[in-house]
Amino acid sequence: MRTVSQGYQIGSATRAYALYRVRRFLHTPYKVVGAVLIILLAYFIIGPLLAMVETTLTWQSEDLRYAPGASPGAFTLFHWSRVLFGRTSVPMLWRPLMNTMAIAIGVSVLSLAIGGILAWLVVRTDLPFKHLVSALAVIPYSLPSWVIALAWIVVFKNRQIGGAMGLFEYITGVSPPNWLSYGIIPITLCLALHYYSFAFTLISGALSSVDAELEEAAEMVKATRAQILRKITFPIVLPAILSALILTFSRAVGTFGTPVFLGLPVRFYVLSTMLYANMDNRFVSNAYILALLMILISAATVYANNKIIRARRSFVTLGGRGFRRRLVRLGRMRGIVAFLVAGFLAVGVVLPLGILVWQTFMLVEGNYSPANFTLHYWVGRPNPRYAQGEAGILRNSMILGGAWNSVRLALTTALITGVAGVLTGYVVAKGRHTLIGKAVEQLTFLPFLMPSIAFGAIYLTMFSTPHWIIPSLYGTFSILVLTCAIKSLPYSTRSSTSSMLQIGGELEEAAEVAGASWSMRFRRILVPLSKRGFLAGFLLTFITIMREMSLIVLLVSPSTRTLTTMTYRYTEQGVAQMADAVIVLLVTLILIGNFLINRVLRSREETS
């Protein structure tokens, strides 16, 4: 008897404790929000990834074309063995892979060299017009990475591919050889002219956080400039340098626009363009295998980056104090260096944009005489002889619709990601040491590992058919928003986590101890205090999505096209002036957006 009643008591005690735990869980807001977020994120990120893996491992109905005996849905290694070892594996996988690697390595080394030197000159020397230099140097990074590629085509186009004469040939009379017009060299150069901006930002940030006292201490023991640079400064900024190298590599692996514009005309493929081609031809499982490989490469590089940062973090002396800094005198070199920097910025930043603008004013492509000047592509009425009969872009309802789509997509995404970021950031910050917090942090980071084109590919098939409670989103605006929002989540989570770490800590607890409920704390404390971070993240996402192409190129339909994907279509159709006018319109919108960001952030800084 006694044992029975004891057993009953123990049972009821554990049950009471379990009930207590459940009650506590439901009264801990970040845990409840976190649990909901984990389910949603798993559904939108892990789910598609698994679906993609599954597709590559089972027979698909389209395989019946060449494997008549296959039963769709059954397990097979056919796709993998075909892509990895089959007859077509060299053009399908290995050659694009080699191209991708070569380009990614070239781009990261070149961008690092350019960005690093520029950063050092701006931060540590008495270079004149520094503000102008850094303002110009960061412009390429806020534009689509393929703007420079379009300008390159205008200049170095040759007539083997057909079409009009390029600027280079017009001036020299010589048609540029293929290796200069298309393929690996121009792709690498154009991408480097974009990504150096990223290295510049990262390294100049690291350089300006180096405490000058560290260098002065070395000066005290009579170290020379070169020795200080080599033995003190360089090792301290090394983590930033390695980070810039690796992250540039990872982005260059996934890049799509530039290899499309400069590679496809000569059938030069990289992984991303091969993925797109496979998707276009409905070789879905091939495309997915390429996507998975790209994700793998990208994940490996990011993993390497985190290792380096973690191992070396202790080096970086990120102090809040403003350092006095004595600048390196360039002396007699000052003029020469300034001239070189100005030349570089002119050629790398101003010239490409100028060329694109110029091109939009040419009635006939390749005719550089003043008589050829026109506003047709801007404001002209439809004329069957030009632009396939389309009106100039400012009176072309399709293009204005595209511009509206771009803005609408960027705004909606920024709003959704911003709100989601506040919630994920809150959970990650509050649950820093708990399973829920870590799970949310890891899940929101996953999209960062996936190259945009691969991410778009996942969503294309995942949401093209009705899926649980979600109807088919094929061709809708919603699928663009969904894709862009999830892909931007890593950035918004990161930035809001850092502000939530402050706000969600003692500032929230002070309200809690005063008896404020969670909704009250959220409304009265958390939201007002995270407004500024929210706005910054909002504007950043806005710009990022405005220039996005590879993420959505697989997902747009005629009614949801954006300016970026329209540029792509026009280039495919060979209407360079229209493509360029669209891109000029887009760049203008982006630069206005950028200007507003800086205005808003600066005025907020002043008031706070």
Add this chain to the structure above:
Amino acid sequence: MPGITLRNVSKKFGKVTAVNDVSLEIADGEFVALLGPSGCGKTTILRMIAGFEEPDDGEITIGDQTVFSRRKGIFVPPGRRNVGMIFQSYALWPHLTVFQNIAFGLEIAKVPKDEVRRRVQAALDMMRIQGFEDRYINELSGGQQQRVAIARMLVTRPQVFLMDEPLSNLDAKLRLDMRAEIKRLHADLGTTCVYVTHDQVEALTLATRIAILDKGTVQQFAQPMELYRVPANLFVADFMGNPTVNVLHGTLSEGRLVLEGFGELEVPFDKLPKPGCAVIATLRPEDVVVCHTREPGSVEARVHSVLPTGPEIIVRALCNGITLTIRESPESAVAPDQVVYIKPRQGAVNIYDERSRALVCACV
């Protein structure tokens, strides 16, 4: 009677045991300081009392309300414990004015508008920060922010004040002012206070009782002077006092304490523990008597260095290879390399078991 009781409270973070089986009985109106080195679990204890951390085990009561009990499955959230708290960072809301900061808790409690105004004004008067109502927090100095934080805590009339190193962000002079302010506040209101600090002077000057913590356990919970005169173990002896206590190795035998390099000491019969065991004796720097001539029971020492601090002089002396710290009055004329004769003041030596490090015999 809003005292605070902790019974066998433990808390782990992952594998780190932050608080280990802590029991404290804090009486109504007491001012208790939690004192210990960084990382010993002070903040965690305070946050468990406030309700921001949930203990893994044990029971906590405030007044006659059980606010946490693992066994009974009780957890009262912070907002319903009726406690006030000052955070190390002050946690003043930067988007609100001073007035709004202080009034926040009253608004939450749905206090009528004119009473809010009256009570905020009273709190401002009490902390002597009238006229700052409409300023934002970043327009105040550190000391003013501190006063606002205290006013915000007072205004809701909580039954317990909890403070986590409230003065650690202030400079030395302001810290002294605010210490006086807090002491005065406690004298006026008589509210039970739990005050976390790693600064022993702060604890000694403010608290009615001090709990010394190390590695998540309470080492001693006693009145300040008792802690200082009769530390319960070597950790407390070493932690309390600046400069730190002199530590001498020795053995006990037949009513005598033989100290290495320091001669012998008579131990009264009634205080004698088991003879022959290895012990450690402690002697406060102010309890070392310095003579200029040899006296019975004194040993020869050579002055190593002389460090005047203003109101006193700290002397380092070498005595048979052992370094002793001595506190002397400023009039004392000792010079480096001088030979002096020193002996322990009567009844000032505490004896600890070398193995268990616990007190075996006090005031020899």
